[in-house]
Amino acid sequence: GENVEQHPSTLSVQEGDSAVIKCTYSDSASNYFPWYKQELGKRPQLIIDIRSNVGEKKDQRIAVTLNKTAKHFSLHITETQPEDSAVYFCAASIREYGNKLVFGAGTILRVKS
């Protein structure tokens, strides 16, 4: 089955700097890659997603890149702000097979002001 690895497990950046979180997946059939943000005690919330027919997607300060050949995808957050501090999860799924999300282990992002 699918296996998703996520790095780093913790990341501290200074406010205004960029943050990059990387994930690799094992199943070449996976075609949907969402990123979720989870604040302490809250639900995971989708912040951006990408499908396998796209190499890059941006939404304001957030961008995701996908390299299908290498089977890895990354989240880029620019101009980080204290409110970006949270746990970030990457996930992979095969959309047509029930869209079962397999999550990475999460990255704790701390933005220091």
Added chain:
Amino acid sequence: DTAVSQTPKYLVTQMGNDKSIKCEQNLGHDTMYWYKQDSKKFLKIMFSYNNKELIINETVPNRFSPKSPDKAHLNLHINSLELGDSAVYFCASSLVPGTGIDEQYFGPGTRLTVT
């Protein structure tokens, strides 16, 4: 106008008891899921239902039994609770897989503590 709701929010119970968690979504979605988040924050899918039909059943102990009375509701019943069942259980919903809109919306979670 809560999109995905769960009850209860907190559940404290003793080993050996049976308990249920309820989930409801008002988004008109066809597919609902149960995820378990353990103490290390790892999120893992347990079950998925599409329009009341079970489509994903991970290797979960058969003490866990999901039930979907209609496509807006998905409940999780747990028999003979064990210490290791302590976790946060999240319900989620989405449109039918493959429709092109894949986002899964999560409920607020139910924190289960087994003593």
